[in-house]
Amino acid sequence: MIALPALVLLPATGGAIAWLSDRGPEARHRPWWVAITTIVLQTLLLFYVTCAADWGHGPWLAHFSAPWVPALGIAARMDMDGLSLVMLWLTTILSFPCVILSARDVGERPGLFHLLLLATIAGIDGVFLATDLFLFFFFWELMLVPMYVLILQWGHEDRRRAAIKFFLFTQGGGLLMLVAILGLVILHQHATGIVTFDYFALADTPLMPTAAMVLMLGFFAAFAVKLPVVPLHVWLPDTHTQAPTAGSVLLAGILLKTGGYGLIRFVVLLFPDAASRFTPVALAMGAAGILYGAWLSLAQDDIKRLIAYSSVSHLGFVLLGVFSGSPMGMRGAVVQMVAHGLSTGALFIIAGSLQDRLHTRDMRRMGGLWQALPHLSSVGLFFAIASLGLPGMGNFVGEFLVLLATWRISPPIAALGAAGLVLSAVYSLTMVGRAFFGPPHAGEGADHAPPADFGARHMAVLGLTMALLLVLGTYPQPVLNLSLPATPLAMPEMEAPQP
């Protein structure tokens, strides 16, 4: 289906047009209009893809394949299954708040800003679709650079360090994955005599247990940096804190999910045996992440930092779910990813708006905002509660399924994960209490006009997000049905893989 590469090319083209349209001061709003048109078109295209998909003929829904570098067995091959579709929808939905609400903090050079934003989205869409390992890696690297520039140019006070840290960590993990990809290709070549980067062909490679383990660890390293898994999370708090609001939303909402997606698609499905042997370590890392992230969240004064650490904690559940080895856990992990993307994305929007209004992220200098900003505060309360996992919201479904699946294989880990939920209630409510309730901060308000509350634009976007979270929490079945990944052995119905 030609629409699959179009999903990648459309944002890229739109970005280029937005960039070119930025000429002179009278054209300040033109890039924004181009960007919004692009994502509306993207939504329509995705809607078309969803409708035109090949439902009912196996788990793979759509295919595209074209030769790229046949001399090395590299093809521009994309395949879409339910998991990809869910992730694509999440990306598209979250690109709306990024574009709509970012108008405030763009400042100068809006064309470049929208180019970078849309280029990142294009790279992410490519990651979710590519089934040629070289193409996958190409997109994987491609989404880094625009994000790096975005943080560097529009970030907050300590942006240089944060941007370079982000880049070096992800790139380091990525290079390890590259070596692992090539190792797999070469082993496949030794076994069959064919050089190919095709996902489906490579999944058939007969591997010695040690080799499988080493290769799996290479993939795991890249995705673990992205997700993040605890010893490799060091880049995340700085990056999220320093990124501009749209950057934080993209990072927390979607970019981190490429890690979870990769774990499912490549680690578990390409190396099932090695992954199951690795399970105890992965579960321990997941539980450690949940507790460590929650514990550090408790100690933060910087509101964006708090949300960043809470991401570490919530995404620990994704690791638990992916490695629980059961369909239930896998589904829970996907729901958790979607719900986390929506709720944390919204929380970063709120934190960014607070910073816009109060010029600080320090919760010690907030307080009593409910009187001044009732809309913002109530929305903040909603998403804080969603993020702590109140029943009825998506996060609860995800965490519950993951804990249930984990309990079956390791009750102690499940108990630790559940303890993390208690901590998450504590830090979420503390955050709400410190920022929105309590006495107004002494220094504020007295000599300044009260800051403006959320306007209709913010309320509409965030209201939509709330509705989605509630739907996901009360009727998660469609997502659950879609979210089980298709195995690479269920070969999509099409001609033989490219040589």
Added chain:
Amino acid sequence: MTAPLSGLPPSLPILGGGIALLMLSIAWRRSEARAIVIALATLLLAFASLWSPVLAWPGDPVGILFVPDGWFAYIAGLILLSSAACVIMAWREAGTPADEFYLLLLLGTLGALVMAGSADMVIFFLGLETLSLSLLGLIAYHRNQPTADEAAIKYLILAGLSSAILLFGLALSYAESGSLRFVAPSLAGPDGPALPLAATALVLTGLFFKLSAVPFHTWLPDVMEGAPVPVASFIAVTSKIALFAALARYFAGADLLRPDAAGMELAIVAVLSMFGGNLLALGQTNLKRLLAGSSIAHVGYLLLALLSPGPFGLASAAFYLAAYAAATSGAFAAMRGASGLSDIAGWRGMFRRRPALALAMAVMLISLAGIPPAIGFFAKTYIVIAGVSARRVVLLVALVASSIIGLYYYLNVVRAMMEPVPEDHRAVRGTQANTVLITALAIVTLLAGLFPEMLVRQTRALLQPVPVLSAASLPPTAPHDILYKE
């Protein structure tokens, strides 16, 4: 007299004719415009002649002194194009009088071509010295600047020293084998391994000096900093390509996977160059010195490809050379486009002052760092494929670790260009010809990165075992074709 010249690639006499013509033209009347036209026309004509048949007399054995094989044609193409880039950069930069600058560039190119195509030690040495001597003149061309003098003296001493070492190694090699063929002597000779080992070690030392691999690299940053921009580009690109091609030829028959002394030495130097080059570039505030460090590191990556024989090894090296040549020439051309501005601090705010120039520079740096969609990404991947395929684990780990260091300093320059415009900035300007050159190189860097297929096919055609030098000592060639089932 016919036999020794049999197999002489036509590009060499063309270059020689061009040089003579340029000399005559200078003797008649000086004109920079005429000099550059003659130089460019000569280079392009030589480039076109790469597709023509080789001069070979019927019945004579081909390849006594020159090997006009696919490897030579490919390398010669890169040398001629990168040298043409240097010529364009030199326009209105060469100084007065400018004509001899182009003459020296052509002479150096001739030396590089001879070196890349030689099958004989004497021919190789002649080519090397032609290149070295013309480089000396080029480095010292702005002779009233003290830095140029310093760089030239440094280059002179080290080039002389390394030539002497190289020559001694070649002599020992001749003593061992009684043959002047430019190829690593077999260690299984009748007199034990000591003599061939010493010969190989000395030749390698000489080559590493010229190639500026760590630990023989210390001259490079100083010389490049002192040299004019086109010359720095010539040192970093043209001469390195020729030397690497000669190195590959020297080891054509040897089995580099065997952990013998020569293989070990190459591997150690590769690791040292990767780390040494990248660490050297890390702290630089001068763009030329940074690119010097980066070029040392890239030599390390290329050695990894050389050390990974097999279906991918040499092909990936050839691809990498093209990617490196495009991006490094492009970076120097961008520097030339900014009035030769080499202080990184001076590049601050370039994205606002000269957006197109800054974008081109960013593309080149991204390519050197190996980030998609630039060609450097595919090139690095190709080398890693070769390394994985030959199971060079230690070298691969070194490549990954040192590449991460490399990212930092390349991105650092990009970051500086994105900063706000400083108060005290100078206006920068280049020439129109140079702008065309930058644009072309940026387009090549991006397009070849997105569609590498053509170049991959081109480099795969080189897979026929490099030079046919000593048919007796060559191992049977691997049946490459069955590895690529279409």
